Amino acid sequence: MVGLVLGVAFAGRYAMDHNHPDLRWHTVETEHFAIHYPESRKRPDHPRWASGKGTADRLAVIADDTWLRLASEVGVFPNERIHIVVLEDTDRLRGFTLTPQDWIVFSGNPGPELARMRGRVDWVEDLLAHELAHVFTLKKAGWLAEAAGSFGVETGVLVEDGANQWGFEVDLSDPSPHWWSEGAAEFWSERIGVNWWTPARDMTLRASVMGGRLLTEDEWGTERFLDDWYDGERAYQQGYAFHRWFAARYGDEAWRRVMDRSSARFRLDWDGVFEEVVGESLATLKDAFEADLAAEVEAQLASVRARGPVEGEELSTWELSWTSQDPWTRDWWAAKGPAEVESKRESTGTLNLYARYSPDGKWFGRQRSGWIEIRALDEGMWTAFAGEVPDYDLTHEQRARDSRMSVWLPSRYSAALDFVPGRDEVVTAGWEGLDRVRLGPRKWQWTQLYRVDLTPGTERVRDHGGRAEVESLEGRHERVRRRMTAIPGTLRAMDPSVSPDGEWVAYTQYRDGSSNVVVSRLDGSERRELTHHTDGSWASGTDWSPDGTQVVFALHTDHQQNLWVADVPSGTASPLMRDRWEELDPWWADDGSIWFAADVDGVYDIFRRAPDGRVHQMTRVTTGACSPSVTPDGNLLYTRFTAFGWKSYGIPRWMLAWDDVTDRFGPPEEVSERVPVASGEVRRHPYRPARSFTGLAASPMIRLDRAFDGRVIPRLGAFLKVRDAVEVNTLTGQFWLGSDAYAQGTWEMHRFWPDVSVYGSHWVGRRTGDDARRMISTGGVTVAFPFTEDVAFDVGLLGFTSRRESDDRYGRVLSSRVLSVGLRAGDAWDLRTSNTQRGAAVRVLLSRGDSAGEQTYAYHRAEWASDVVVDTAWGNGHAWVMNAAIGLTDRPVHAEDALPVGGDHPYALRPAWVQRSIEMPGYAPYAVSGQHAGVGGLAWRFPLARDLDNAIGPVVVNELFAQVGGHLGTVWTGSSAPVLADGVAELRIAAALWDARWDSGIRFAYGAPNELDPGGLRFSVSVGSGF
């Protein structure tokens, strides 16, 4: 019974931030769309004010026109209204579509990553076209009816004989692969003139070819296992490029035929569609595509080689193995396998941006995948500038100082940093709340600017036999937090730069679909906006002029991205350059020149614009360059994109290219802009949940089970889910019909804080080993108070009635009312099992039950359940899995209320009122139970083979791993307290079938005999039915 309370209470974790009580939702309706956006109840001048109105209005203008163009191109004209939800509670990139539900959700502020990965795009136009292309192409290509297409059709078998369990599950779903769906969305949005093959996309593919990291056919199609760095982006761009290549060879109509054939019938091997349409296998086509791609890349590289590459070296203070000229090292490196090569090369960082020195040369800093790395390291320590590996003995002192003065600051992924001139201080952007622990109603994922004090302390060290006091930075996280101070008024800000006098900070700040340039003092006072765009224009990458009167930045507006300069005293801004290239990451050097990156002729390089307007190309890279800065010694630091990450590179000043390319930066050619046709009638009204339900998601279930007592039980049922677009209300239901009949429904309401769930269920059937039928009904309500993403407090009230057939009527056996109060913390999901995948969670539950039936009694119970998975000290995929569960009841209870212990099969189907067994696989599920129960478990999980990504027909196997361990515990009632002990060994296979989870495994468990259970050896087999 308590299991139901637990299950429903956990729903509180999924509370949507976008249903924060501060937000009022509105709707703009066009002919084909309902666009929902939030507005804060606060005043517009409040720092926490948020609005998606500007974004929604822009969408409303272009949506129907985009719809018509896509419908004409793809050849499908949906009747249904499409819901678009604009999120303002996050500054992270979010954008997804659930096609069967005609539901598109995206964040108004995508952050900076997408532009860097894809090149300049209008976020709103691109997002709409891409997601709508998903809707259209998946509708056209879908084999399953749309409702069933949400989750597929679950088919399976579970055979239980009391000791052993065999499970087999196949979920039929649309087998169209990930590369196709994403590639199609990119391709068809290009066909309507929104998307285009940007130099950034080309850079991704070019570097992948150069680094031998194009996805294999097996990797390409399985989204679940795209888990290596940049695999996801490679899948997008490989899919997109393949679409363009295929269309150039066979025409767009061939893609339309692929979609039609895909929807016509189910195929075990979806790739067979290509045989039907063009007479070639996908493998053959992919080989031909990759051959053409390699030739294209070779031609691009030949062009660079002809002029002589100017790329410099990756920043490192030791010789990197893959760059070594030493014959032994070269041979040693060449013998390494691809996985080790990838791992080693990625270990130097996969997102290194904004490498720069403080003006006095004391500090070096850069962005490293969400952390700011600060070091006290002379330029001469980098091999890129030293010309050779710095001598270890000569640099011993320097290295020791670097070690003491290094610190890693938490920041937002890909946030910029800038040092405060004249002070030991740096400014960067991080997520709100980094500077303090905060417990309260859930917060949004907004960014904020921080000042970080780098003033060193002192540390006593042993020095030549004596002791000395040296400068030192405390790098531990909690100490770092104390060094951070949020700058007031900078919520949703990025790209900070500090003025030469160290008094002011310039930054970009997001507001309602646009990003503008703002300046303020470092304490947040005297805040002034230098640009005032409200049309979706996007400013990024600020830097101050040496005299402190101007700020340079990149501005994307009217489908062009150029450098602009804002005059701080007057508060006006004007374009510095107007050309057809994308310029970004400006750096204003002390000599008055502006360094920046631009995609001239399709490759991102670093350029220098002199005060007189002349422009020189300073690098000649083969992949792509961005984020330049100039060191005090005049050397260039920049980020070079490679197949193994965005790497920090350095080029000595004497090696720079200095190609005069002033004439390439002339005025832009005529830009053929897409002029959207404004929608006809647009209606605006407050959000109406009851009129905004998305389509039904239904997952039919077909099962054949064999129970302990030999009954063969066919079951047909479905899981149903429907919600309104903003998820104020979510209705879920499950039913099945078989030898037992069951219906269960839940209504979750996320309208207020707290979240409220109401649920009920009804079951009729026989329990195993019982001749008579039973009828069990439940109903209840849970109120959950989520404090943070991972902490929730909840109160639940549950009613439970169990009736047993006797002669010609159902007589009540037991009825209970349970009031529970619980607290849950942690990010692990599967509490009370040995199958926790990751993270840690603990749940404390206090309940009071009143039961009436054969006897009437009241009881109180306290429960603790915790699961922890931690990496072992030696890492490398090894982990400790620990779980503990304790339940104490203040009096003997009916069997229905007792605490059960045993190992269930992951594919077991139980009604919601069946409380979950405390996991102990050495005993059959529900084999032992008692008034009290306590179980502790420890297991060692270790990999046997990782990153396999091998396809066996439609199944892709990714990883094999094992888990060995055991549990010790007891259940006790009165004086009976048998010792329960088991040992468990499992082999697990992480796999995917048609891109959906198809995890399999085999488990052997031995349970020691005791007075309640004979114990013995049990095994459990799962083929596709989970761990």
Added chain:
Amino acid sequence: MIALVLFASAWAGFGVRSSREPLPSRENERSIVLPKGWTELEVGVDHSVAAAAWSSRGRSVPLDVPWRTDTVQVGVRYGVAPGWELFGSLPWTRATGYVLQTGFGTGEIGGRFALHRNEAPFGSVGLEVAGRVPVGFDGGSLEVPGRVPLTTGTGDLRMAVDARRGMDGLLFLTRVEAVHRFAGRVGWRDGRVKPGDQGSVDVEVLVQAGPLALGPGARAVGRLAVRAADPGPGGSEGALQRVDGSAGASVDVGGRALLHLTRGVELEGRLRWSVVGEDDTFVRLDEVHPAKARVAGLSARVRW
């Protein structure tokens, strides 16, 4: 709650999914399998009156008390994918005779799969596989006063091949069906009976006249012997024993009329008489009550 979910989804425009397949508006153009993306809900009532039963020699034997049964059946079909549908149904019965008994009967869950389809001339062949799920009461026997079983007790397997062929305004339908009844020991308490495996053939001709389709049909059924268990502990302990001489065959004739009110709404009326029988003790209701019955039924179907 489930109804609320369905209602909310229907309100949300679930019925206008653009990717669903077309559904012809007339019966003589409809394939056996419900087109992809369509949902059908059927509610039907059958009233059966049996004043006699068939003897082992095929003679009509009057019953002391006529058996009347009223069965309300709810069925759902859903077109999951091209050429594939899922269906389920559950009857609720009120039977009066020697006793009054009400409750759920034998539900069915299964799928239909298209084996062949031709547009012109219209032809459709489909395979049906269903599990018969004994939700209802299965204890008792005819020998136990006051209790009659409403279901066969264990999951049965039914397989059928349907074929229909259109010819101008005519539609010819045939169906060959086999039911295998698993004989387990499950649910036994007061004794239990289990009809034997059966095979049947149906033929029907419908004339399509505008929105109305009507015509005659006939059904021939052959059954293997009944098995039964003795009541009470110490009897046969639930093991079903074959009842010698209980096999038999029967023929029913009847007709039905379909009225298409719209593409998505139709009514069906039907009549059926049992004209030939032999030791046909176990017939519909089902499958457990004696009948030389006449049955009248009416169904309403809604598709969206």
